[in-house]
Each structure stands twice: as structure tokens, then as C-alpha cells.
Amino acid sequence: MEGLVIKVNRSENGTDFGITVSNLSFAYAKAPVLKGVDFHLEKSAIGLLGPNGSGKTTLLRCLLGQVPLKKDQVSVLGWDMAKKARIARTGLGWMPETGGIIPDMSGVAVVAYMGELSGMPARDAMQRAHEVLHYVGLGDERYRPCDKYSQGMKQRLKLAQALVHDPEWIFLDEPTSGLDPRGRVSILELIRDLAHHKGLGVILSTHLLADVESVCQEILVLRDGELMAQQQVDAGAREPRQVFEVEGFGNEEAFLAGLSALGAEVTQEHRLLLVTLDLSTVSGAESDSGFDTGAGVKAILAVALDNEYALRRLRRRPVTLAEEFYRMVEA
Amino acid sequence: MPVYDRGYTHWEPSGGRAYPAWLVIAKRGISEPLKKRWLLMLTLAAWVPAIVKAVMIYVKLKAGDIADLLVGNWTSIDATGFLSFMEGQRFFVFVLLAIVGAGLISTDRRDNGLSLYFSRPLGLASYIGGKALVIMFFYAMVTLFPAYGLCLYAYSIAPDAVGSDLLFLIPLRATFYWLLSGASISLVLLAFSSLGKRSIFVMVWWTIMVMGTETIGTIGKNLLNSDAFEALNFLGNYHNAASGLFSSEARLDVSPWLSLVVLLVWTAAAVFILRKQIRPVEVVS
Structure with missing residues (x-):
């Protein structure tokens, strides 16, 4: 026993x-x-x-x-x-x-x-x-x-x-x-x-x-x-500021203006638009467990739809552990 | 389901008996060396003096005191005779314990085994106790067990001539002596083993401890005419200290009490070293 x-x-x-x-x-x-x-x-x-x-x-x-x-x-x-x-x-x-x-x-x-x-x-x-x-x-x-x-x-x-x-x-x-x-x-x-x-x-x-x-x-x-x-x-996914990769065609100027009105910062990386969005300003994105990436995606999708911009790609850019680790260790 | 088909399953205890850690360590420490045939042969060779003594006892019991003239103390089957027998086994004690005991802790230190042991539910006392039991077992194999065998043999061939001392008092004294001297010798050898990571290093120190101190005692006595050097004789001190227990005269030219004190000092030093050296973590100061 x-x-x-x-x-x-x-x-x-x-x-x-x-x-x-x-x-x-x-x-x-x-x-x-x-x-x-x-x-x-x-x-x-x-x-x-x-x-x-x-x-x-x-x-x-x-x-x-x-x-x-x-x-x-x-x-x-x-x-x-x-x-x-x-x-x-x-x-x-x-x-x-x-x-x-x-x-x-x-x-x-x-x-x-x-x-x-x-x-x-x-x-x-x-x-x-x-x-x-x-x-x-x-x-x-x-x-x-x-x-x-x-x-x-x-x-x-x-x-x-x-x-x-x-x-x-x-x-x-x-x-x-x-x-x-x-x-x-x-x-x-x-x-x-x-x-x-x-x-x-x-x-x-x-x-x-x-x-x-x-x-x-x-x-x-x-x-x-x-x-x-x-x-x-995957704590990066719960940070309020998140980066989305966007690729598409259509009325780009109007799309960028729409993103700007949403409070997003946009930079270009080759053919990709990197859209940095503060989810704390997006309605419905904040929850008890952090921030919902899906709300950010929906917001960008809505801007694209309103401005006749066809999307080929839209996803949250993953925050690698390496980036997080070095950020923390070097802090 | 056959074993090779299983993934990881959780252990369901069978309800069998678990042994304490010190016993598990001792069991493994004893069985592993005995798998080596040459070591087994050496252990058995240590019984040759006992067999010779058995023949002598037979001659004595059959031929009376004439045998004493031929072989002297060898035929003695009283307490003194048994102390002499165990004293005579010191070569085997030295060699066998060096082989078995040198690597007991040094190997664990070399291979980071201490970290493994102390990640299990065992403490320092269990670890040292288990290792010491290994040495005590082999010490008994060349001293106590042959002594038991001789007692039984002598009693079986001539119970009237040797009396009941051989069945009770002498084995009791021999057991008591083995227990104390074995524990002390084990701790000293383990302390040496804990000081290095290589068995050969431990063997050198053990040789100095046994042969070196005996040589110093002999040289001091013969060349400098000083008996005090004999108090350094490591194994000699055990026999000298035990002379009272076996109602025998002192084996060295120093008081048995002095030998006892020297041995207590050695043992205390060994315990101190073991407590300091055996840690699951190597501390680099």
C-alpha cells in the first residue's frame, strides 16, 4: 500500500x-x-x-x-x-x-x-x-x-x-x-x-x-x-496596439484616409500595408481577458468595404516570442 | 496491452511494498559489484584464511595441544583467536573496500548523480547510510561472516570441547565490533570518496590512510623508539581499541583508550567532511 x-x-x-x-x-x-x-x-x-x-x-x-x-x-x-x-x-x-x-x-x-x-x-x-x-x-x-x-x-x-x-x-x-x-x-x-x-x-x-x-x-x-x-x-495578441498586414487593390487613397480616421498608423513594407491599430479605441474590442483581435480585423474590413478597396490579405502580424523576449530583457 | 504498444500512462500503484531509500541504495551498491566475476573471486579468496583456520581447528580438536606447538595462535578458538583472525584479514579489508568504496560517492559527483539522488524524496542521512551499508556488507564478507562460519564449524565438530561461548558470546562480540568499526571505516572511506571525482584519487588516499599510517607507526617504533607513532596506525587502532572487548592484550604499544579517541576523531572528521561535501549543487566559491 x-x-x-x-x-x-x-x-x-x-x-x-x-x-x-x-x-x-x-x-x-x-x-x-x-x-x-x-x-x-x-x-x-x-x-x-x-x-x-x-x-x-x-x-x-x-x-x-x-x-x-x-x-x-x-x-x-x-x-x-x-x-x-x-x-x-x-x-x-x-x-x-x-x-x-x-x-x-x-x-x-x-x-x-x-x-x-x-x-x-x-x-x-x-x-x-x-x-x-x-x-x-x-x-x-x-x-x-x-x-x-x-x-x-x-x-x-x-x-x-x-x-x-x-x-x-x-x-x-x-x-x-x-x-x-x-x-x-x-x-x-x-x-x-x-x-x-x-x-x-x-x-x-x-x-x-x-x-x-x-x-x-x-x-x-x-x-x-x-x-x-x-x-x-501569445500575450502579444492581448496588447492594445496591434499590427495588421493588409494587401489589396482599389481606391487606396480613400482606404488610407478611412484608416487614418479610425486612428490607425500605416506604413508600407514592400506590397504590404502595415496598419497599427490601437484596439482600445475600437468599440467592442476590449474584454475582460484583454483585447479581441477579431474586432480590429472587422474594423479594417469595414473601412475597406466603405472605400471600395478589395482585400487580398488581412491578418494580425504575430508577435514572435523572440521580439517579446528581447524587448523584456533589454528593457 | 503489450508494453511496446503503450504511450505514456499514469502509474497505478500495485500496493506492493516500497523499501526505504537507504535500503534501495545499499541493495544496488551491493549487487552491482557482485556482478563482476573477478570481484566475487576476490571476495571468496578472502575466505581462504578462514578455511585454513578451520582445518587447524580440526587438527587442534583432534590432536590436542600438540597442534599449538605447530601453528601457535592460529588454532585458538577463543575470543582472542577471533580478534587475531579479523586482524589477519586486514589485507582483504584494505583491497576489497578500496575497490568497492572508492567510487561510491566520487562517481556520483563526477556524473552529477548527486543532483539526481536529491531530486528524489531522500535526505543526506539516507544517502550516506545506504552507501555506508555497502562498505559494511563487504567488510562483513571478509571478517564477520567467516568468523560466524568458524564459530559454527568449531561448535559443530566438537560442541563439548569449545563450549557455548562459540555460539553466543564470540559472535555477539564480533557483531558488535563489526558494527562499530564498520560504521567508522565506512564513514572515513566515504569521506575520501566525497573529496574527489575520480576513484583512483580516492584509492591513493585510502592506501596512504591504511598502509601509510601503518608504515609510519612501524618506522616510528623501530627507528625512533617512540610508541606514540603507533597511534596513527589506522586499521591497527581498530584492533587495539577492540582488545578490551575480546579480552585480549593490547595489539599496539599504545593504550586502547588512546586508539579509541583517535578513531573517534577520524570518524568525526569524516562526518564533518561528508556533510560539507555532499550537496546536490556544486558550489563554486
Whole structure:
């Protein structure tokens, strides 16, 4: 029954599966790494972004309770990590960036061993080890000594050991580091599947924006140990000022005059008109969750219709994560 | 559904028994070296002195005191004889523990394994306890278990001649000695193992600790006529400190109490080092 008890008691009150960090500061040998970080995360796919040395790995170690913490600074699954880190870790998986394999053991032995250390009965751990190794694509290689694995296989093995005890959250530190493009895509697909279809919370720490963009719903941006931003990956869509790409033919002068009357700024980019529209001035665009891009599209469409301007293209120009990230980090 | 057909499924606990982390670590630490045939052979070779002693005991029990003239203390089947036996096993203790113990923590440090261990629900005491048990098991394999075997053997061939001490008191003393000395030796060896990331480095330090301190003790005694140097003899101190327990005369020319104090200092230093060195995070100051 112990395995059952361990799994059921993962969250302190049975309902809180989130992560809360309150005014977290941390220093290694008097060198400050994290400075007053605050955030709350619900179980979802989170990207932890920041330049090298910004404190991403240290933040993950704080979430795991691997470093000394003060009371109520970090709460994971409802547990205060200063006091109850060991209990909370039954529901957490960790994939370190470097090392993290145990030589002289086969892949399946390493994963089962980690399962047992997480409180699983030996038989369950071995059964799960086979399952997760198949899931990550190491089914055929599971009996080989893991120190003979290629870099891509080692990354998969590390992901498997993080999953063996079926955690609520997995913390992935640079999971695509050192992988070729194919390996990278394949690992990201696994992570996406876990976060979007299997109900696991994922924190993906990386400096590769494309990785976060393809997997995560929310981002945390760290710079020099400070939390610069916490927002949805597509938060750009909720900003009031949005840029629309417009292409068409007809009475362009009248169309531009109509846009100007709407309060839009227009610039030309090759054949495209880039229309910057402040949605806060468009009636019906503002809602509780932000601004409705559709209202902006409708407004431009109406101007085109009134001025006999036939549209070939009309869409909101996506704000790339890279633009957002650099804007935040350089702010 | 066959395993290879499954995607990711959530774990449904079977209700089986989960072992504590220290036991899981110990189990793995013991079973992995035993898969190496040469190490198994070495462990079995450590039983050769016990087999020889068993033959001697047989001769003594059958030929009486004449055997003592031929083989001296070897035939002794009292507490002193067993302390002598365990003392005689120090070569195997030195070699086997160096092989098994050197990499126990250094390998984890080299491969960032500590980070993995401490991402699981286990603490420092469980980690060190599990690793120490591995060393204590192999220590028992070359000292305690052969001693048990000899006691049983001697009792089985001549129960009237050897008395019930062999079944109860001597094994009890041997177990107590193994427990204390094993725990202390394990902590010292683990402390060395935690200081480096390469097993060879640990082996060098272990060799200096065992052979070096014995050599210094011998040189100090013979060349400088000073018995105090013998207090440095690492393994010798264990046998010397245990002489009271086995109702034997002191094994070194220093007081058993002094040996005990020296060993306590070594053990305390080892605990201090382990607490300082074993962290899930490498701190660069």
C-alpha cells in the first residue's frame, strides 16, 4: 500500500498542484543569484527563459528544495519546500542539463532504480521503467549500459527517469542541449505531448526561444536573477496596439484616409500595408481577458468595404516570442 | 496491452511494498559489484584464511595441544583467536573496500548523480547510510561472516570441547565490533570518496590512510623508539581499541583508550567532511 499512499498524498491538501514563489532571494557563497523573485504557476507548460547565468537552474533547484530555503518562500504542490521538500519531491521529476546518469548500469536499471528511490515498490518501478523507456523511444536500447548511449539517447534516458514515478511536475533543464535538429524536434514532441495531452506540469528551462514557443503556454523571463516578466506565450495578441498586414487593390487613397480616421498608423513594407491599430479605441474590442483581435480585423474590413478597396490579405502580424523576449530583457 | 504498444500512462500503484531509500541504495551498491566475476573471486579468496583456520581447528580438536606447538595462535578458538583472525584479514579489508568504496560517492559527483539522488524524496542521512551499508556488507564478507562460519564449524565438530561461548558470546562480540568499526571505516572511506571525482584519487588516499599510517607507526617504533607513532596506525587502532572487548592484550604499544579517541576523531572528521561535501549543487566559491 505504500506506493499508493505516496501517490495520493502528493499534494498537501489534495487540490493544490501549483507552484508559488514569494520574494525568493538566493546566493551562492555570497554571490546573489536570485533577487526577490515572485510568481504563481498553475499546472501547465511553462518556459523559463533567460540568458546564461540569469539564475534559471538555481530557480529550478529552489523549486526542488535542493538548496536551503526560508519558510514560505517556495511552495510546491502545497508543500513548503523549506520543511517538506522530501514529500513534495515524490511528485516532481528532474532532468538535469549535465550528467545525471549512473554509469555501469543498463538504461532500464537506472530508470527502475530512480523509481524505487522515489518510493515505488521494486516491481512497479521495473514495470514503469520499461513503459517510460518505450515511451521516450529507448525501448530497443534499454538493456545497453547507459554510459555507452549517444547524447540524444542520454537525454531521452534522463527524461525517462524524470517520468518513472509519474510526477505532477517535471523540471527540464536545457533538455535539447547538444542534440541534432532531428533529436531536438523529437524530444520537444515528447515534452509537448506530456504537457498538452498527459496532464503533467512542465517547466522548460532554456535559452532557445523556439523550444519554448513550440511547447509552452506561459513564460517566465529571468535576467540577472530578477523576474522580468511572467506572461502567456501569445500575450502579444492581448496588447492594445496591434499590427495588421493588409494587401489589396482599389481606391487606396480613400482606404488610407478611412484608416487614418479610425486612428490607425500605416506604413508600407514592400506590397504590404502595415496598419497599427490601437484596439482600445475600437468599440467592442476590449474584454475582460484583454483585447479581441477579431474586432480590429472587422474594423479594417469595414473601412475597406466603405472605400471600395478589395482585400487580398488581412491578418494580425504575430508577435514572435523572440521580439517579446528581447524587448523584456533589454528593457 | 503489450508494453511496446503503450504511450505514456499514469502509474497505478500495485500496493506492493516500497523499501526505504537507504535500503534501495545499499541493495544496488551491493549487487552491482557482485556482478563482476573477478570481484566475487576476490571476495571468496578472502575466505581462504578462514578455511585454513578451520582445518587447524580440526587438527587442534583432534590432536590436542600438540597442534599449538605447530601453528601457535592460529588454532585458538577463543575470543582472542577471533580478534587475531579479523586482524589477519586486514589485507582483504584494505583491497576489497578500496575497490568497492572508492567510487561510491566520487562517481556520483563526477556524473552529477548527486543532483539526481536529491531530486528524489531522500535526505543526506539516507544517502550516506545506504552507501555506508555497502562498505559494511563487504567488510562483513571478509571478517564477520567467516568468523560466524568458524564459530559454527568449531561448535559443530566438537560442541563439548569449545563450549557455548562459540555460539553466543564470540559472535555477539564480533557483531558488535563489526558494527562499530564498520560504521567508522565506512564513514572515513566515504569521506575520501566525497573529496574527489575520480576513484583512483580516492584509492591513493585510502592506501596512504591504511598502509601509510601503518608504515609510519612501524618506522616510528623501530627507528625512533617512540610508541606514540603507533597511534596513527589506522586499521591497527581498530584492533587495539577492540582488545578490551575480546579480552585480549593490547595489539599496539599504545593504550586502547588512546586508539579509541583517535578513531573517534577520524570518524568525526569524516562526518564533518561528508556533510560539507555532499550537496546536490556544486558550489563554486
